[in-house]
Amino acid sequence: MWRRQQALLRGLPPLRTVAQSPLPRAGGGLGCYYGSAAPEGRKGKTAPLQARGMVDKFRMRAKGGAGGSGCVSLRRSRSDRQGRPDGGNGGKGGDVILECSRSIWDFSGLQHHMRGGRGGNGVSKNQIGTRGSDKIAQVPVGTVIHLVEGEQPSFAVNKPTRALDPWDIPGAAEHSASSNQIDDAVKKGFDGGLSYRRIAPKHNTDGNEAEQEINGQLENRKYLHTRSKPEFSNTDCDVRTYPRQEEIDKKDQIESEDEEFWEDEDEFNTDEEDDDKEEEREEQDVQFSVAEMTKPGQRLIIARGGEGGLGNAFIMKEMRPSKAYRQEKIARLSTGQPGTDTFLILELKSIADVGLVGLPNAGKSTLLSALSRAQPEIADYEFTTLRPNIGSLTYEDYFSVKVADIPGLIKGAHENRGLGHAFLRHIERTKVLAYVLDLAATLNGRKGVLPWEQLQDLVTELEHYQEGLTRRPSLIVANKIDEEGADEMYEELKRRVQGVPIFPVCAILQEGVPDLRVGLRNLMDDSDPQGVDLIKITVQ
Numbered sequence: 001m002w003r004r005q006q007a008l009l010r011g012l013p014p015l016r017t018v019a020q021s022p023l024p025r026a027g028g029g030l031g032c033y034y035g036s037a038a039p040e041g042r043k044g045k046t047a048p049l050q051a052r053g054m055v056d057k058f059r060m061r062a063k064g065g066a067g068g069s070g071c072v073s074l075r076r077s078r079s080d081r082q083g084r085p086d087g088g089n090g091g092k093g094g095d096v097i098l099e100c101s102r103s104i105w106d107f108s109g110l111q112h113h114m115r116g117g118r119g120g121n122g123v124s125k126n127q128i129g130t131r132g133s134d135k136i137a138q139v140p141v142g143t144v145i146h147l148v149e150g151e152q153p154s155f156a157v158n159k160p161t162r163a164l165d166p167w168d169i170p171g172a173a174e175h176s177a178s179s180n181q182i183d184d185a186v187k188k189g190f191d192g193g194l195s196y197r198r199i200a201p202k203h204n205t206d207g208n209e210a211e212q213e214i215n216g217q218l219e220n221r222k223y224l225h226t227r228s229k230p231e232f233s234n235t236d237c238d239v240r241t242y243p244r245q246e247e248i249d250k251k252d253q254i255e256s257e258d259e260e261f262w263e264d265e266d267e268f269n270t271d272e273e274d275d276d277k278e279e280e281r282e283e284q285d286v287q288f289s290v291a292e293m294t295k296p297g298q299r300l301i302i303a304r305g306g307e308g309g310l311g312n313a314f315i316m317k318e319m320r321p322s323k324a325y326r327q328e329k330i331a332r333l334s335t336g337q338p339g340t341d342t343f344l345i346l347e348l349k350s351i352a353d354v355g356l357v358g359l360p361n362a363g364k365s366t367l368l369s370a371l372s373r374a375q376p377e378i379a380d381y382e383f384t385t386l387r388p389n390i391g392s393l394t395y396e397d398y399f400s401v402k403v404a405d406i407p408g409l410i411k412g413a414h415e416n417r418g419l420g421h422a423f424l425r426h427i428e429r430t431k432v433l434a435y436v437l438d439l440a441a442t443l444n445g446r447k448g449v450l451p452w453e454q455l456q457d458l459v460t461e462l463e464h465y466q467e468g469l470t471r472r473p474s475l476i477v478a479n480k481i482d483e484e485g486a487d488e489m490y491e492e493l494k495r496r497v498q499g500v501p502i503f504p505v506c507a508i509l510q511e512g513v514p515d516l517r518v519g520l521r522n523l524m525d526d527s528d529p530q531g532v533d534l535i536k537i538t539v540q
């Protein structure tokens with residue numbers, strides 16, 4: 001479904017869906033599994049080829065932690081037997097954050113469900129509850145986020161250290177940026193309540209908006225009231241009827257255990273039929289590419305923690321509720337807000353300047369290791385490369401080019417043959433394409449494909465995947481020139497393919513590699529570079 005929709009979006013005829021395909025699923029569909037990421041029941045359905053493959057599409061549900069409950073407490077003393085409210089506000093719930101990291105290759109280490117920590121409950125003596133812990137998941141560079149349900153994710157500004165976060169300091173007077181509950185409640189006031197103090201927004205050092213009282217720190221002020229006796233008294237407000245701290249804790253624990261969020265743990269482990277239904281449903285509402293993670297260290301908040309509930313000290317000072325509604329309002333405002341809920345699809349699209357494309361065994365990985373310091377797996381069998389490898393090529397003037405070695409493509413990859421074309425998404429963003437052709441594929445009795453036919457197959461597959469992809473600046477690497485008879489094959493290739501530069505190379509001995517480096521650089525700088533045109537390839 002996913003592939004079909006992508007094809008439709010690109011204006012191509014829809015490709016066969018996974019369900020229709022008689023061949024094993026090769027990673028195109030949403031929620032596809034590879035290797036260890038696959039649930040038991042599904043492992044048998046995948047080809048052995050994929051057993052060590054990467055997970056480059058992933059569905060994830062995230063929920064911000066609930067805010068802690070505000071405390072309802074009275075401080076009594078000998079001189080004040082009725083006591084006065086001193087319950088602190090609840091702490092904010094933790095966020096769920098995606099962090100871009102160079103050391104992560106795919107989504108195999110992620111969890112399908114993530115949830116921020118719950119904010120701590122407020123405590124007596126006007127102490128604010130602790131902030132819920134953030135849950136951080138590391139994703140690879142090049143992760144694209146599609147939104148199925150929920151709020152748009154937002155990039156986080158540089159976070160303040162925990163020590164500076166006012167929500168972490170018990171009894172701190174500042175309130176969180178989006179302290180909506182406080183703000184709303186204060187603005188609305190209580191029914192029949194007295195005047196309230198206005199809370200003005202301010203910008204704190206980390207760029208987040210914070211709210212602060214105009215007239216100084218909350219805890220430094222006296223308990224202000226227009227009446228002579230404290231309005232909050234045992235008679236006005238029977239503390240026994242309020243949700244006490246222990247009760248709130250107990251209730252919250254039960255709620256969090258009961259929540260559906262954890263119940264549908266098998267949501268992503270259903271069988272293929274359910275998977276397709278799910279994909280169909282998702283298709284209707286997916287918002288594509290709502291965010292992209294392109295720089296290491298970048299942080300994206302995908303689910304926000306809820307605001308903490310208000311403590312009775314704050315409510316009584318700021319809102320001065322009327323007697324009639326007091327209990328009800330305090331009970332409602334003291335409950336922490338739930339965090340936001342999102343359903344996302346993560347997709348990996350590597351970012352590189354040059355994409356090495358070739359049939360299996362053409363020598364792409366060997367070439368990458370010759371061009372850069374990358375050390376991809378190299379072996380004399382097909383599909384050694386099961387995930388894209390990226391190497392960095394640095395020139396004398398410190399100009400740097402990233403080269404991606406894409407797993408081998410075969411004819412019919414768009415119909416899910418071989419590893420399928422799932423990996424082609426990794427070259428969607430490359431600026432330059434380098435077609436690696438094996439000059440020795442048919443030499444010395446080998447039953448391979450002739451180099452110009454290799455090129456034709458590759459170009460056809462790329463065009464099937466994305467129309468116009470092959471118009472990108474391109475060059476040809478004629479590899480394995482050291483083999484017997486490869487020189488003649490190279491000469492024949494030059495006759496049959498026009499319009500793009502061809503570089504004879506022996507990747508294994510690094511011969512011709514310096515010229516190729518220059519060729520790649522020229523192609524990057526060229527103002528009018530050429531792509532490969534099928535018409536300019538003579539096959540017959």
Ligand SMILES: Nc1nc2c(ncn2[C@@H]2O[C@H](COP(=O)(O)OP(=O)(O)OP(=O)(O)O)[C@@H](O)[C@H]2O)c(=O)[nH]1
Binds near residue numbers: 362382
């Ligand atoms: N003679 C010769 N052999 C080479 C050359 N370059 C690579 N090879 C050999 O070709 C085989 C395949 O090399 P790889 O680099 O793994 O090829 P690949 O294109 O990455 O293969 P896949 O991972 O299947 O996509 C290995 O045995 C290499 O040693 C070359 O320039 N000359």
